[in-house]
Amino acid sequence: MNVHKTETWIGIIATGLIGIGLLWIAWREPTRLAFAQQAQLQTTLDEAMDLYAQNCSVCHGISGEGIGATPPLNNESLRQSDYSSLFKIIGRGLFGTAMPAWSKEDGGPLSDYQIGELVTLIQYGNWQETHDRVVNLGLAPSVPFTTQPNPTVLEQLSTLPQGDLLIQGVNLYAQQCVACHGTDGKGTTLAPALNDPLVQKKSIDELTRIILNGVPGTIMAGWQNTLNKDEIDALVTLITQWDKVPEGAIPAPSQPVPVTAESLALGKDLYAQNCSRCHGPEGQGTRRAPSLNVKGYLEKTNDAAIQQIITLGIPGTAMPSWGDRLSDAEIQAIVGFIRSWEPNAPEVALPARGGGGPWWKTNSSSGEIQGGGPPWMQKSNSSSPNSQYLPSGGSVQDRATNEQTKPTISDETQKGGPSLSQSKSTASQTTNIDWRAIILIAAISCFALILITIGISGLART
Ligand code: HEC
Ligand code: HEC
Numbered sequence: 001m002n003v004h005k006t007e008t009w010i011g012i013i014a015t016g017l018i019g020i021g022l023l024w025i026a027w028r029e030p031t032r033l034a035f036a037q038q039a040q041l042q043t044t045l046d047e048a049m050d051l052y053a054q055n056c057s058v059c060h061g062i063s064g065e066g067i068g069a070t071p072p073l074n075n076e077s078l079r080q081s082d083y084s085s086l087f088k089i090i091g092r093g094l095f096g097t098a099m100p101a102w103s104k105e106d107g108g109p110l111s112d113y114q115i116g117e118l119v120t121l122i123q124y125g126n127w128q129e130t131h132d133r134v135v136n137l138g139l140a141p142s143v144p145f146t147t148q149p150n151p152t153v154l155e156q157l158s159t160l161p162q163g164d165l166l167i168q169g170v171n172l173y174a175q176q177c178v179a180c181h182g183t184d185g186k187g188t189t190l191a192p193a194l195n196d197p198l199v200q201k202k203s204i205d206e207l208t209r210i211i212l213n214g215v216p217g218t219i220m221a222g223w224q225n226t227l228n229k230d231e232i233d234a235l236v237t238l239i240t241q242w243d244k245v246p247e248g249a250i251p252a253p254s255q256p257v258p259v260t261a262e263s264l265a266l267g268k269d270l271y272a273q274n275c276s277r278c279h280g281p282e283g284q285g286t287r288r289a290p291s292l293n294v295k296g297y298l299e300k301t302n303d304a305a306i307q308q309i310i311t312l313g314i315p316g317t318a319m320p321s322w323g324d325r326l327s328d329a330e331i332q333a334i335v336g337f338i339r340s341w342e343p344n345a346p347e348v349a350l351p352a353r354g355g356g357g358p359w360w361k362t363n364s365s366s367g368e369i370q371g372g373g374p375p376w377m378q379k380s381n382s383s384s385p386n387s388q389y390l391p392s393g394g395s396v397q398d399r400a401t402n403e404q405t406k407p408t409i410s411d412e413t414q415k416g417g418p419s420l421s422q423s424k425s426t427a428s429q430t431t432n433i434d435w436r437a438i439i440l441i442a443a444i445s446c447f448a449l450i451l452i453t454i455g456i457s458g459l460a461r462t
């Protein structure tokens, strides 16, 4: 009798446990669904941030804050706008403004799917994360958009035949074009060089037409509503006669390279791999190359200048050009890392003897400096020395880079995005949680089944 009672109790407990298990599943389901939706949203936002970095940050700012006359996108009223009106604005552009049309239908580079992703970003995105993404991709626009031309150079120009027109061109360029087309027209990651024989070979009519109408499907907007005929003539004059304008006429906007924790870590790694051998592990210099980690040097050299030195190298010295080996994002990461030394930089550096070890062990079979550069440059055929010594090699190289990184690289995003994009871990996280739940439920069920079996076999015995 006693045995029978125990077994009844076991049966009740077992049924209860199964019930709890089922309830638990029911209770988890909405959470699991929410997780799945969250993961889906995160994937969309992830892709949208790449698209934003490549196509929009140049005008709307590094974290959607707006630049100059371009409005911000990171505000509450846009967040609340409805999907279809945002979709329309982005797809078709705003006629008569610098906001271009982005949909393939209207001659732009983006698919409807991608435009939908951008709408999602505006409605649900995290702008701090977007900021970090733009920086990690090396696509942070140079803000302020404008610079002051060098006054001495302007004075020199005034003595030339078409001096007034050139001066007007330089001034306009410094106000409207320098942020994309770069210091002295040398090009940036965003737009090709204009101080370039290939562009100068174009006819005056063609250049005028490009500036008036822009280049559809790229961030080169048409300027017909912003600039008048005389102003466009002045810019065309500048482009075709750039040889007469001395270097340094239009300095870079001297804006620090923005950094993120990720870019600093990358910069540190890249520095250790590529630079420490010559410049010392802490930038203190070696017998081969000067120190970089010195107060005086860092104070008087801005980030844009350091970036340019690293990209183009110093022709005629052992300092190689890195522009064809490292991406712009990587070079900016190194600049950010070098800049991070500044607060603690010594007044005077004490050069280390070699690179990462005693100098005679650090693969210096290259015969070092006199040999014209480090071993990889000598091995890798003749093109490297060329790019090192060709004074204008930089602009050609810049063009090549631009072809790949110009802001219409939406295709690349579809292939999975540039290498720096963060791993999409959220989805797999959800699966982890799922598995744990399943194992737990299975364990509870097994336990209950065992109890039931005991119960039944007990009943059978009585
Ligand atoms: C060449 C510069 C430029 C680029 C690149 C650009 N925009 Fe714009 N955008 C503008 C300007 C200028 C306006 C404001 C036009 C006006 O109403 O005067 C604008 C307006 C907008 C608006 C409406 C804002 C509001 O407050 O009504 C949205 C949304 C927008 N842009 C999204 C985007 C997205 C998304 C991208 C990237 C795919 C992008 N833009 C790229 C210049 C640009
Ligand atoms: C928002 C960035 C941006 C601004 C600002 C900008 N451009 Fe451009 N520009 C571009 C891009 C990108 C291209 C390349 C388009 C392409 O892929 O063909 C380009 C191309 C050009 C070209 C054709 C170059 C060639 O290789 O054929 C000319 C000329 C030009 N821009 C002039 C100007 C002038 C003048 C200004 C200032 C009034 C200006 N741009 C402002 C982004 C910009």
Ligand code: HEC
Residues within 6 Å of the ligand: 271, 274, 275, 276, 277, 278, 279, 288, 289, 290, 291, 292, 297, 306, 309, 310, 314, 317, 318, 319, 320, 322, 334, 373, 374
């Ligand atoms: C093969 C040795 C070598 C390597 C590797 C090297 N550099 Fe240099 N670097 C030099 C030399 C030599 C100079 C000085 C050139 C001169 O005489 O003006 C220099 C100069 C510089 C300058 C300018 C310093 C100044 O005082 O004006 C910077 C900035 C710089 N290097 C950064 C880097 C970075 C960043 C890397 C790694 C990506 C790197 N270098 C890798 C040899 C090297």
